[in-house]
Amino acid sequence: MPMEPDAGPAHRGPAVQDRYPDDFAWCYGCGRHNPAGLHLKTYPDGDETVTVFEPRPEHMAVPGFVYGGLIASLIDCHSMATASLALYRRDGHRLGDPEPVPRCVTASLKVDYLRPTPLGVPLTVRGRVVELGQRKAVVESELYAGETLCARGQVVAVLAPPAMTPGPAGAERRPG
Amino acid sequence: MPMEPDAGPAHRGPAVQDRYPDDFAWCYGCGRHNPAGLHLKTYPDGDETVTVFEPRPEHMAVPGFVYGGLIASLIDCHSMATASLALYRRDGHRLGDPEPVPRCVTASLKVDYLRPTPLGVPLTVRGRVVELGQRKAVVESELYAGETLCARGQVVAVLAPPAMTPGPAGAERRPG
Known part of the structure; x- marks a missing residue:
């Protein structure tokens, strides 16, 4: 059987972030075009989504533990991708289709x-959509170290407003 | 008159993070001992606190705008310092005293x-304590770009639990 590109991380089809429009693929947390960024990758896994990321040694709060800002970033970017994928699927698409995935931004984040x-182990974030509107979604994400649940997030995502859409001016603000 | 070390950022006395114990000064966001970190500095300003930070060009969400994870980090570290200072003052100290400032960690973060x-301008975060308990504080922080309020946070801080106190094992986990 042919591989199902939308069938889960085991298949390693495209990540949601691989399918954001080029103009919206610069995020420090998850943008494929940001050379200095973290390059988080969110994959569908049935009705859920999953991101696996191992923090760097410097990402500490105190020695041995991850700092809260990185945990917030993981939950934020992962939840945005989860919302974006849900809106994309709602419109009849599946990951791997030629149309880019719409980019959501964060209205609120609770961790x-x-x-x-x-610190020193891969972290797994699992997300699911708990509410889906016309232009927004509410996502719950859980962050695990191994089997241990360490943080829980609830995030409200909305489609990126026109003010954030890079035009010619936006292009000028890109890093060289 | 001698300078009041606790009288506000204009005087540039010690920052709260300058007075964390050495073992708790490694945070990626605000630890003075973390060479790869952001080195956020929180100063008292009357009943409030203030941190000023200019994101790096790579800290973008899309070209021209700051990514949400950094905003969460600024609010998180600034609010922890605000809570730590409040607990320190509650115990009769003022910033500049020889006793180190107790280190709080985040129980919950809402942005x-x-x-x-x-992106491209210094951001200012202002915090104030809205609730102070024996071992915890609730802090509200607002993030401004110039005069424009861009994000608002509510953060619950608690004194670092014994499990996070570096002992000999913790010392081994420090980066070289």
Whole structure:
């Protein structure tokens, strides 16, 4: 059977972020065009989504534990991708279609830090859409170190407003 | 008159993060010992606190705008410092005293992104404590680009639990 590009991370088809429009692929957290960024990659996994990321040694809060800002970033970018994919699918597409995935931005982000997150192991973020509107989605994401749930996020995503769409002026603001 | 070390950012006395214990000064966002980190500095300003930080060009969401994870990090580290200072003052100290400032960690973080935050200008975060308990504080922080309010945070801070206190094992986990 041919591979299903939308069938889960095991298949390693495109990530959601691989299919953002070029103008919206510069995010420090997850933009494929940002050479200095973290390059988070969100894959569909059935009705859920998954990102796996191992923080760098410097991403510490105190020695041995991950700093909260990185955890917030992981949950933020992963939840945006989860929302974007849900809106894309709602419009009849599947990941791998030629049309780019619409880019969402964060309206609000809530993270509960349940326990210290250990440094030195890959972290897994799993997301699911709990509410889907015309131009927005609410996503719940959970961050695990191994099997241990360390943080939980609830994120409201909205389609990027026209003010954030790069035009000729936006192009000028791109890094060289 | 002698300078008041606790009288506000104009005087540039020590920042809160300058007075964290050495073992708790490694945070990527604000640790003075983290060579790869952002080195955020929170100063008292009357009943409020202030951090000023200019994101690097790569800290973008899309060209021209700051990515949400950095905004969350600024609000997180600034709010932790605000809470730590409040607990320190509650115990009768003032910034500049020889005793180190106790280190708080994040229990929960909520950020409302009110409008896109422009890249290329210094951002100012102002914080204030709205609730102070024995071992925790609730802090509200607002992030401005110039005079424009771009994001608002509410953060619950608690004193770092014993599990996060570096002992000999913690010391081994420090970066070389």
